[in-house]
Amino acid sequence: MSDLTMSSFVFEDLPTDDVEAAERLWGGLTDDVRRLLDLGIRSRVDAERVARARALLQEAAGLLAQDAPAGPAGVHYNAHGRSWNWGNTVVGVRNAFAPPVRLEWGDDDVVRSAVDLGAPYEGPPGSVHGGVSALLLDHLMGETASAAHTRLTVTGTLTLRYVRPLPLGRVRMEARVSAEVERKITVTATIRPDEPGAEPAVEAQGLFIIPRWAYQPAADDGPTGIGSLD
Amino acid sequence: MSDLTMSSFVFEDLPTDDVEAAERLWGGLTDDVRRLLDLGIRSRVDAERVARARALLQEAAGLLAQDAPAGPAGVHYNAHGRSWNWGNTVVGVRNAFAPPVRLEWGDDDVVRSAVDLGAPYEGPPGSVHGGVSALLLDHLMGETASAAHTRLTVTGTLTLRYVRPLPLGRVRMEARVSAEVERKITVTATIRPDEPGAEPAVEAQGLFIIPRWAYQPAADDGPTGIGSLD
Structure with missing residues (x-):
């Protein structure tokens, strides 16, 4: 089921305050890129303005590329149980495609999330791409299976x-x-318009598995804050 | 199953040459935004450079926003059977998240696609997000069900x-x-590393449906080039 091991997670001796400062810094840039992702689809300006915009984007890319090691962001954690997966497609603070999804862990054992899906998430005309619903539900369900990041699935x-x-x-x-x-953990989930009385558009069921090497029925001494491998 | 009707598709009297010129113009901008989506995750430059990059991105966004009607791109088609869904999450020419996927329709009834997935597609450390595999396979399978855009599913x-x-x-x-x-059309699909002898990472099966209003067992006089509603 998985070749992943704990070595896939990178320990980093970074205080939580510094993690959060970095998230504010890069989160701002991500908001700007997210807006460009949207405008790149919706804009109707003339070719001259497109050319001017491209020159600005290329100048910005040149700045950012001055120190940009190859490879993905990975998943990091510090000694205080704080983890960060900045590149994650669904929840990554530095991923401009990520809406990003924020989870609410309810007292009623239901995990909820509400999110705005605009032009970049389109499939059928005016509708959310069916694969985007699958992507978001897969992630939400994986996090749900991880029981608020207390086990790895x-x-x-x-x-x-x-x-x-x-x-x-x-x-x-x-x-x-x-x-x-x-x-073996079974999770059910739905996605629907955020309107009173709306019926589900997609209903999902998932089987999630705790890797054998990570299965600790009664222990809680592993790294925390890692959660679903999605 | 679907409230979509043909009115969801917008007829536009745009010659195919003009469609393709627009795709070249906006496709260039999309490449720039795609690079920023990637660098926004990987870059490690200092806060001063981030601030300068943000100023450039905001200036570019201001240019593009000068004419950017609200709402998604939708799906358009012209009188020559050419269609375009520029915002589509998986194949949209103007969507910087779309890798984009290009399909190859083989003579052996197999539909293939190969694509590079970098930092923005990460889930588990170093791996493609499971939901991204679902997103891409959903789209590929939908297009496969549409039989090279000759029917709507x-x-x-x-x-x-x-x-x-x-x-x-x-x-x-x-x-x-x-x-x-x-x-009812059943489609099977796989995704795997693009290496000789690689085994599938995800195996998928999908049931796709031709809406009742679009079902024409022997006719071919509907609008063509529309294909899967994904």
């Missing part, structure tokens, strides 16, 4: 049922653990 | 089996129609 199988189109705009998702037997 | 159900991690880098996908009964 990988996706086994994922089944999605597309019931009706999901219009672009604000959507909400819900997920909960529906069954759990040793290393 | 919507996703019914999608089942993904995660067999092993998929390292970031170049990956290849394959899909084929494995069964077809009237309006």
Whole structure:
């Protein structure tokens, strides 16, 4: 199921305050790139303005490329249980495609998230791409299986049922653990428009697995804050 | 299954040459934004350079925003059977998150695509996000069900089996129609590293449906070039 080991996670001796300062710095840049991702789809300006915009973007890229090691961001953690996966497609603070998704862990065992999906998430005309619903639900369900980052899980199988189109705009998702037997955790989830009385557009069920090497039925002394391998 | 109708598709009286000129113009800008999406994750420059880069990005956004109507790109088509879905998350020419995926329709009934997945597609450390595999396979399978854009389909159900991690880098996908009964089309697909002898990382099966209003068993007089509603 997985060749991942704890060596995939990088320990970094960075105080949590510094992690959060870095997230503010780079999060601002990410907001700017996110706006460009959207405008790159919607803009109708003339070719001369496109050329001027491109020159500015290339100058900015030149600055950022002055120190940009090859390879992805990976997943890091510090000694205080803080982890960061800045490049993650769904939740990465430095990933301009990530809406980003923020999770709310409810007292009722339901994990929720609401997010705005605009032009970059389109599939059918005016609707959220069916694969984007799959992407977001996969992530939400994986985090749900990880029980608020107290255990590490990988996706086994994922089944999605597309019931009706999901219009672009604000959507909400819900997920909960529906069954759990040793290393196997079943999670169900839905995504729907964030409107009163809206019916689910996509219904999902996933089987998530705790890797054998990470299975500690009663222990809690592993690194925390890592959660789902999504 | 779907509230979409042909009115979701916008007829536009734009010669195909003009469509392609626009794709070259905006595709260039999209390449620049794609590079920024990547650098925004990988760069380690200092705060002063981040601030200078942000000023440039904001100036570029101001130019592009001078004419940028609200709303997504939608799906357009002209009188010559050319269609364009510039905002599409997976294949959109103007979507900087789209790798973009290009499909190869083989003579052997297999639809293939190979694509480079870098830092923005990360889930587990160093690996492609499981939801990204779902997103790409959903799209590829939908297009496969549409039989090279000769019929319109919507996703019914999608089942993904995660067999092993998929390292970031170049990956290849394959899909084929494995069964077809009237309006129901079953498609199977895989994604794996683009290396000789690589085993699939994710195996998928999808049920795709031709909406009742679009089902024309023997006719070919509908708008062409529209394909999967993904």
